[in-house]
Amino acid sequence: MTADAPLKQPGRPSLIQVAALSGVSAKTASRALSGEGYVAAKTRQRVHEAADQLGYRPNGVARDLRRGAKASTLVGLISGDLANPFYSRLASGLERKLRVNGLQLITASTEENPEWERQLTDTLLERRVRGLVIASTMAGHDHLAGERIHGIPFVFVDRPPVGLSADAVLLDNRGGARQAARHLVEAGHRRIGVIGDLSRLFTHRDRIGGFAEVVETAGITGWADYLLEDAHDVATAERAVRELLGRTPAPTALFTLNNRITTGAVRALRGHPSPPALIGFDELDLGDFLGVSVITHDPEEMGRWAAQLLLDQLFGDADEPARHVVLPTRLLVRDSSERPPRDLGG
Amino acid sequence: MTADAPLKQPGRPSLIQVAALSGVSAKTASRALSGEGYVAAKTRQRVHEAADQLGYRPNGVARDLRRGAKASTLVGLISGDLANPFYSRLASGLERKLRVNGLQLITASTEENPEWERQLTDTLLERRVRGLVIASTMAGHDHLAGERIHGIPFVFVDRPPVGLSADAVLLDNRGGARQAARHLVEAGHRRIGVIGDLSRLFTHRDRIGGFAEVVETAGITGWADYLLEDAHDVATAERAVRELLGRTPAPTALFTLNNRITTGAVRALRGHPSPPALIGFDELDLGDFLGVSVITHDPEEMGRWAAQLLLDQLFGDADEPARHVVLPTRLLVRDSSERPPRDLGG
């Protein structure tokens, strides 16, 4: 079952056929259907009837080709994982702001696979979407270098462009991690387990960097022994946390570097007699309910900003230099981080 | 800031220019870049170098126009709310199955707004995607009547087509609701609060229907007094549950008709001295953790089936009649539904 099977295509009616049936020229039919220019009322009606009768649907591909990319109303969002509430909220903010400006959002998921990301960006760029918003999982973006000049604007979100100057909306990952670390250190924790996502991701490295700053300033050495990386899904994170808690001495606190990992940690800590303190990056769906302290931020706002930058590129001065927007994070203290450090081991 | 601002388009290089730069005809350049047909090795290289130098990117719109819709690799998914884990899991199953068949998935969200759904389907159909998967929020689908014959295949998911014969993948909503109702009734509950989504949604009506069957057979009258509808988001659901619990007599059990509503109920029940039994439709993110009984099913499987039906339409016999696939549900009993009915009132 491959792409060459015999598929029959009865052929859709074209504008020409609608025009023929209603006894006018193609251009007049076009005018009647698009509502542009002068068309006599009864001509318009005749054309519409013919179109309905034939089941005509305009060919947007041909229209786009003729009009050029600037006519398209589609904006693409490429993200790693749509199931992640962070991205779906970002998409939601983005979509709303685009919609009020007459643009439609379509999204595609790469599942953090650079090869698929490349294929998807290529497909969308070749299809001449109006603009592209990318949460990239790739190490470099040289292949996009020509795009900005050549017309299709794009904006990076969550993760910055590498080897390329382009608009971006980022989070203050470093600052957020510092807030979390400071909170734990000030509560007296010295052994803090850190569970991170894919180590190649920029956000991840920045968060570890912020954490490291604070703990090293506090004179804590050997913190890296309690660092586990590449826990990309909930199950892996859960296992990583169990592993950390089984050590001697065990960490008295945990810092989980994104929402999925936090979820895994919550699972691992369930029913634990003396759970370590816990603080996670990203808000959690039932975070308040579960009493989990988090470094929170506003994904919708990130989406809105991405839309704004895109709109500026579309309708503003094309010669503007690339802009970076950095959004703040906020420490939200709930129960989970208030557990004092109890020294169990050595 | 509208769509007519002065936007400068330096113009992207076309195949013609690549051909000119490398001293060959357009057709040869096309062959060299697409890797099809015979091209001398050094000609191919020359063309590729010229393309790189100019920053050439093929115009997929023109290619699609020339080749016809059958060349496209894009399949669209239109759903009500991508942030809902049900849809994102569905999208995930769909995407994977499409990908191994060389197709790419793009998704668009309607936020349950029929007008936007219409716009998005139109846009995607006009852009000649290869196929369309729709979780429709519309009351009728006459406007799609011509599509199946005219070429672009589509599959309905979660919600059936109305006024139209088309492939669909549905859930056994009625059966699932019966399971839930039976479970509660057999535990002795007589006053069961039911909180539902938008009453116009097919899934919703079917679930209420299944519930009604069971309770009426059990001789329970007046159940509709405890039915609250149109709780489309978590907050509304939470309020609805509080309202129900404040009544005299209060319901001894709750049946929440989808995951968002269940989440709202969990919130409302937090810290309640004697919470009613609870069972929800759809699995919950931390359902096992929270101990919430649910009617569960497999959204990924639904996505895979949708892909299968689409592929069959694309590569199989075009004259096949429309098919409907109904997927089973399963009762998953956890703590929340084991609370016995205690009579508080009347």
Add this chain to the structure above:
DNA sequence: AATTTTTCTGAGAGCGCTCTCACGCTTTTT
């Protein structure tokens, strides 16, 4: 009555690509 202006329509070109058809060159087969 002659003019300008407004309303309505159509012929023809062309967006950028790939397809059909054709021609020449080289290598292999009869």
Add this chain to the structure above:
DNA sequence: AAAAAGCGTGAGAGCGCTCTCAGAAAAATT
């Protein structure tokens, strides 16, 4: 030696639409 087959390339058409340009008919102005 000729014919047949395999390679490598290009001219020209056309996918379905909208644009430019232009012309005719109707309405409004002098």
